[in-house]
Amino acid sequence: MSKIIPSVAKLLAGNTVTKVGAPVATTSSAKYSTKSEASFEIKPFKLHKLEKGPATTATLTREDALKLYEQLAILRRIETASGNLYREKIIRGFCHLYSGQEAVAVGMRAAMRDVDTVITAYRCHGWTYLMGASVLGVLSELTGRRTGVSRGKGGSMHLYAKNFYGGNGIVGAQVPLGAGIGFAHKYKGDGGVNFALYGDGAANQGQLFEAYNMAKLWDLPCVFVCENNGYGMGTSMERSSASTDYYSRGDYIPGIWVDGMDVLATREATKFCIDWCTSGKGPLVMEMETYRYSGHSMSDPGTSYRTRDEIQEVRQTRDPITSYKDKILSNELATPDQLKEIDAKVRQEVDDATKQAKVEPEIGVEELAGDIYVDCIDPVIRGVIPSAPLQHISVAQRN
Amino acid sequence: MKMALKSSPVIFGWLSRLPRHFSTSSALAAKPMTVRDALNSAIDEEMERDDKVFILGEEVAQYDGAYKVTRGLWKKYGDKRVIDTPITEIGFAGIAVGAAFAGLKPICEFMTFNFSMQAIDHIINSAAKTFYMSAGALPVPIVFRGPNGAAAGVAAQHSQCFAAWYSHCLLKAAVRSSDPVVVLEDEILYGVPFPMSDEALDSNFVVPIGKAKVEREGKHITLVCAGRGTDTALNAAKELAGSAGIECEVINLRSIRPLDFDTIARSISKTHHLVTVEQGWPQSGIGAEICARVMESPSFFELDAPVWRVTGADVPMPYARALEVNALPRHTDVIAAVNADKCSK
Numbered sequence: 005m006s007k008i009i010p011s012v013a014k015l016l017a018g019n020t021v022t023k024v025g026a027p028v029a030t031t032s033s034a035k036y037s038t039k040s041e042a043s044f045e046i047k048p049f050k051l052h053k054l055e056k057g058p059a060t061t062a063t064l065t066r067e068d069a070l071k072l073y074e075q076l077a078i079l080r081r082i083e084t085a086s087g088n089l090y091r092e093k094i095i096r097g098f099c100h101l102y103s104g105q106e107a108v109a110v111g112m113r114a115a116m117r118d119v120d121t122v123i124t125a126y127r128c129h130g131w132t133y134l135m136g137a138s139v140l141g142v143l144s145e146l147t148g149r150r151t152g153v154s155r156g157k158g159g160s161m162h163l164y165a166k167n168f169y170g171g172n173g174i175v176g177a178q179v180p181l182g183a184g185i186g187f188a189h190k191y192k193g194d195g196g197v198n199f200a201l202y203g204d205g206a207a208n209q210g211q212l213f214e215a216y217n218m219a220k221l222w223d224l225p226c227v228f229v230c231e232n233n234g235y236g237m238g239t240s241m242e243r244s245s246a247s248t249d250y251y252s253r254g255d256y257i258p259g260i261w262v263d264g265m266d267v268l269a270t271r272e273a274t275k276f277c278i279d280w281c282t283s284g285k286g287p288l289v290m291e292m293e294t295y296r297y298s299g300h301s302m303s304d305p306g307t308s309y310r311t312r313d314e315i316q317e318v319r320q321t322r323d324p325i326t327s328y329k330d331k332i333l334s335n336e337l338a339t340p341d342q343l344k345e346i347d348a349k350v351r352q353e354v355d356d357a358t359k360q361a362k363v364e365p366e367i368g369v370e371e372l373a374g375d376i377y378v379d380c381i382d383p384v385i386r387g388v389i390p391s392a393p394l395q396h397i398s399v400a401q402r403n
Numbered sequence: 404m405k406m407a408l409k410s411s412p413v414i415f416g417w418l419s420r421l422p423r424h425f426s427t428s429s430a431l432a433a434k435p436m437t438v439r440d441a442l443n444s445a446i447d448e449e450m451e452r453d454d455k456v457f458i459l460g461e462e463v464a465q466y467d468g469a470y471k472v473t474r475g476l477w478k479k480y481g482d483k484r485v486i487d488t489p490i491t492e493i494g495f496a497g498i499a500v501g502a503a504f505a506g507l508k509p510i511c512e513f514m515t516f517n518f519s520m521q522a523i524d525h526i527i528n529s530a531a532k533t534f535y536m537s538a539g540a541l542p543v544p545i546v547f548r549g550p551n552g553a554a555a556g557v558a559a560q561h562s563q564c565f566a567a568w569y570s571h572c573l574l575k576a577a578v579r580s581s582d583p584v585v586v587l588e589d590e591i592l593y594g595v596p597f598p599m600s601d602e603a604l605d606s607n608f609v610v611p612i613g614k615a616k617v618e619r620e621g622k623h624i625t626l627v628c629a630g631r632g633t634d635t636a637l638n639a640a641k642e643l644a645g646s647a648g649i650e651c652e653v654i655n656l657r658s659i660r661p662l663d664f665d666t667i668a669r670s671i672s673k674t675h676h677l678v679t680v681e682q683g684w685p686q687s688g689i690g691a692e693i694c695a696r697v698m699e700s701p702s703f704f705e706l707d708a709p710v711w712r713v714t715g716a717d718v719p720m721p722y723a724r725a726l727e728v729n730a731l732p733r734h735t736d737v738i739a740a741v742n743a744d745k746c747s748k
Contacts, residue, residue, distance in 0.1 A: 096724065121505065148723040155538035159722030162536040169504045169541065174528050180494050181529060184501020191457070191483070191507060214494025221489070366723045372730060373718055375539030386685045386717040388729075388736045391743055394716060400539020 036342060041065045042335040046269045050261035052252040052289070057260055058276035062268040069337040072110055072267055074346050076325045079106040079130035081354040082139060083298075086129060086146055086160075090302045094362055095146045098173075099160050100127045101298040107324035108231055108292045109134055111270025112199060115278060119196035121169065121189070123182040125203060126161040127231075127296075128171040135168035139357040149364035155399070156366055157374075176202060176209030179228065183215040186226030186287070197281040199274075201229040205236020207250050216254050216287070223286035227277045228254065230289065231264065233296040238309040251291035264292030265324045295322065374399040442472045442548075446510060450480055453508060459486040459495055460512030460549070469514045470550060496522035496547070500529045503545040513549035517561050535719040613661035617670070621650035624676035624741055627667055627693055629656040632680040632713075632732065639680075639737035649741060659689060667693065668702045675707040678740045682731055685714040711740045 041063055049057040064072075083101040090099045102109070105127070113134040116122075124131050132142050137153050145152030146160045153163050161173040169185060172178040182200020189196040206212065207230050219226050230250040234241055241248045251259035258280075262273040270292060277288050295318045299306030306315070332338045367374075373385040373394035380396040387394045436444075450456045457480075462469045464477035464487040477485040488495040492513065499511035513519045519526065530543045552563070618633060619640050628636040633655045640651035652670050656663065671677055677697065679690035690712035697703055697710060713732045721727055 097722070123501070123504075153538075154536060154540070154722075156723035157538050157721045157726065158536040162722070164537045164540050169501070170533070170537070172529075174524055177497060177524060177529055180497025180525070181501035181504060183494075184498035184503070185505045186501075187498055188502045188505030188507050191502070192505075211493045211497060214489070214491035215497065217489055217491065218494055218498060222486075366725050369725055369729050372716060372721065372726045376535050376718055378534065378539075378542045378544075386714070388716050388732045389713050389740045389743075390711055391739065392736075394718070398539065 036339060039066065039336045042332075042337055044268055044331060044335075046266060046272060047263040049269075049273065050249075050251060052249075052254075052259035052261075053256075054258045054260065058262075058272045060272075062272050064268065064332070064337060066337050068114070069332045070342065070346065072114060072271075073325075073328065073332065073338065073343060074350060075110045075113070075134065076106045076267065076328060077347060077350045078133065078139070078354065079110065080325060081350050082129055082133060082142060085143060085354050085358045087298065087302065089143070089147060089358065089361070095160065095302075096148065097159055098126065099146065099302045100300065101296070101302075102127050102130045104297040104318070104324070105231060105233060105264070105294045106130060107267040107328070108201075108229075108264045108270050108294055111267040112229070112274045114267075114271045115274035116199070117196075117278070118167075119189075119194055120278065121167045121185050121196055121198045122201070123169040123172065123178045123185060123198065124201040125175065125178055125206065126171065126173050127203075128161065128163050131201075132163040132165050132168060132171070135165040137163070137165045137168075139354055140360055143354075143357050143361035144364050147361045147364070148366060149361060150367050151360070151364045155371065157371070176206040176211050178202065179206070179209070179212045180215040182228075183219045183224055183226050183287075186219065186224040187222070189225050190222075195282055197225045197227060197278050199227045199229050199277075201231055203236060204230060204232040204234065204241045204248075204250060205239065205244060207232075207253065208236075208244055216257055216289075219287040220254075220257050223284060225281035226287045227274075227281065228257070228287060228289045230291045231294055232291055233294050235296070235300070235309065237300040238304065240309065249291075251289055254287070254289035257287050257289050259289035259291065261291045261293065264294035265322045265327065267324060267328050294324075370395070370397060371399055373397065439470065439472055443474055443476070446473065447476060447479070449510075450476070450484060454484075455506065456508045456510065457484040457486065457502075458510040458512060459488050459499060461488055461490055461514045463487060463512050468512075473512070492518050492521035493525060496525040497529065500525050500543060500545055503530070503543045504533070504541060508544045508546075510546045510548060513547065515561060516549050516551040517563065519547065519549070532719045535721070613658050613663055615663035615666040616655045616657055617652060617666065618655045619651065619653040621652035621674065623649045623651065623674055624678060624745065625652045625654060625667065625670040625674045626678050626680055626737065626741075627654045627656065627690075628680040629659060629689055630682065632682055635713075635732055635734050636680045636737055638734035639741065642734065643738060643741060647742075649745065651741065656689070662692065662696070664693075664696050664700070667696075668700060668705075671697070671702045672705045675705055676741075676744050677706065677710045678713060678737065678744055679710065680713045680732060680737055682715050685712060685717055688712070688714055690714055708744050711744050713737050713740050 044062050044064060046060045046062055048060060051057045080103055083103045086095060086099055087101055089095045109130050122131060122135060129142050132153060133139060140151055141153040142163060145154055145156060145158060145163055148156040148159065150156060153165060161171050163171040169181065179200050179202050182198050186198040189198060216228065232241065232250050236244050247253060251261040260273055263269045273290060277290060280288055297315055297319065329343060333340065374397045376385065376396060383396050385394040385396050446458060458473060458476065463473040464485045467474040473485065496511055499509040502509050526547055530545055533541050533543050618637060621640065626636040626640060636653050640653050643649040643651055652674055654666055654670060679693050681689045683689060694710050713736050715732065716730045718730055720730055
């Protein structure tokens with residue numbers, strides 16, 4: 005925990021590098037922004053076995069500025085809605101919120117190309133949206149309804165989209181899977197790069213080191229992205245990890261430490277990773293230092309192993325949305341009115357989807373034995389008793 | 404050898420290609436062929452037919468395979484498609500499954516299936532369940548293969564058959580070991596209070612391993628159950644006693660291995676009817692084991708009707724509420740099984 009607080013100070017110091025404008029409210033009275041682009045300094049990356057890291061100056065166009073803002077806002081809103089649905093007992097089982105970590109996914113997505121792929125753990129609602137699913141597709145999967153991306157059969161940890169291989173409920177398992185997707189990129193020669201995300205808790209799983217080894221041995225185009233939010237469930241990184249420099253834990257794999265609260269830093273770092281991997285240099289490890297506001301899951305209030313003050317301090321000084329908002333306002337890439345418009349649009353979209361996700365029907369019981377196999381050789385699946393067999397159906401092929 | 408031929412992440416099932424190599428109707432096959440060579444040529448043919456097929460595993464390439472199944476393939480197909488891995492099963496099994504996610508067709512060789520236990524999470528949780536969890540969006544066309552079963556003179560760690568483990572396709576940890584004991588605690592029951600007798604509250608009270616408990620006495624039919632299935636069975640017994648006047652004898656196994664078959668046999672000789680109740684998958688499950696023991700014992704002659712199993716449905720566990728309910732046995736299913744059993748003569 006002690007490590008979190010000094011890093012806040014470091015980040016604050018980093019923030020002063022950006023141009024400090026006049027107070028936000030008086031920046032502009034115009035409805036639309038006037039500048040077409042601006043440049044920003046990024047808090048220096050830390051490098052492991054790299055001579056040169058990502059660019060520390062980022063250029064942001066007006067269009068991109070608004071797009072990133074909208075994505076950050078929608079991810080936050082989806083999680084707020086998810087938390088509420090869980091408290092209303094409409095979402096069952098597990099539910100892990102991403103609030104506080106949005107800049108990691110949004111920045112990475114902004115740098116990714118159509119051919120690139122992602123796999124992550126169970127904090128996957130936002131990623132699913134960013135990879136092309138609708139808000140309704142995400143929320144109604146969480147409520148277990150027909151319109152969910154997995155037709156309600158997967159639940160909150162098993163969301164999928166094009167080039168997005170989930171959502172995985174087994175801590176660390178997604179990392180060798182991601183290396184395998186990277187293997188497929190190389191095998192097929194499609195030029196794609198896989199990003200395999202995991203937390204600081206999963207960083208200690210043995211299978212990660214097995215995956216690192218083979219990825220380097222075979223120079224797979226795969227980026228191992230450690231989202232270090234400070235805690236693996238309730239165990240702080242200092243209590244779980246003999247080395248908390250996660251970006252250096254690939255040993256022979258070069259690594260980069262990134263301020264995961266700055267969407268421009270995560271974007272620039274990801275661009276660098278794509279260049280690195282596509283030039284055949286093999287894998288990278290990228291540590292994103294970030295923070296989660298909620299508990300590990302909805303059943304964890306998140307306050308027994310850290311203080312409320314700590315959470316409050318991060319919200320006030322490092323929040324990925326507030327800090328980004330200040331940046332684009334003070335640099336006149338957006339006006340307060342424009343951002344308010346986006347906020348209203350996002351609220352409307354998520355509210356509508358939330359309402360819909362509550363009333364959508366579940367799939368019919370006939371799908372209990374749906375899509376167990378691509379080719380079901382024995383069409384009859386045993387049910388609970390011998391006299392009630394189930395008929396295997398291929399729903400995905402039918403649709 | 405029809406073990407799990409229907410599974411999509413084909414476990415063993417890929418061997419279904421073998422029979423034509425053994426066919427005696429073709430003149431070509433008149434020459435005897437070892438299983439090793441049959442496997443080798445089957446892999447070879449598949450690799451020739453589809454360039455998405457590749458093989459990885461320990462010593463499959465330059466060493467020509469620890470058991471020489473992949474002999475010559477590396478020379479023919481090269482480093483890209485015949486890949487030696489480090490001795491890291493969970494890592495390379497995960498990489499193989501990830502490659503299958505992304506559309507390739509890996510053959511993942513375990514030097515022997517004994518070592519697959521290091522990787523079982525990827526076989527079960529990553530490969531077998533993903534197609535279902537993604538509602539058919541993400542097929543996982545992978546083959547896990549390697550030698551299985553009792554070998555000769557290699558002792559316990561290297562000589563065992565995993566058929567029952569993987570025969571569920573989606574193996575559930577029905578682990579039953581006697582000396583180092585595995586205790587499976589029902590998550591759902593953690594918060595459920597049970598009345599405690601003075602005897603049970605005594606610090607010297609110990610529930611013996613390997614002794615079943617008759618939870619309810621009855622003369623018409625025996626219900627054998629374990630874990631949360633006990634609750635289901637007791638509810639059914641209560642309702643059957645009230646509505647149909649059928650008195651069920653409910654036996655809570657408590658310990659799966661050793662299995663207290665004596666208590667079951669005694670009950671069958673009284674009731675002459677048997678239904679088993681469990682939450683796990685049917686194939687090679689607890690009910691299946693009990694049925695087998697009945698068949699092998701004089702209890703067989705005591706039965707007036709076939710035994711019925713009430714089990715979890717043979718599907719991965721779905722998230723959607725109604726589907727989840729239907730994937731697990733309810734007391735009404737037990738009642739239906741009892742009624743069917745009592746009616747079948």
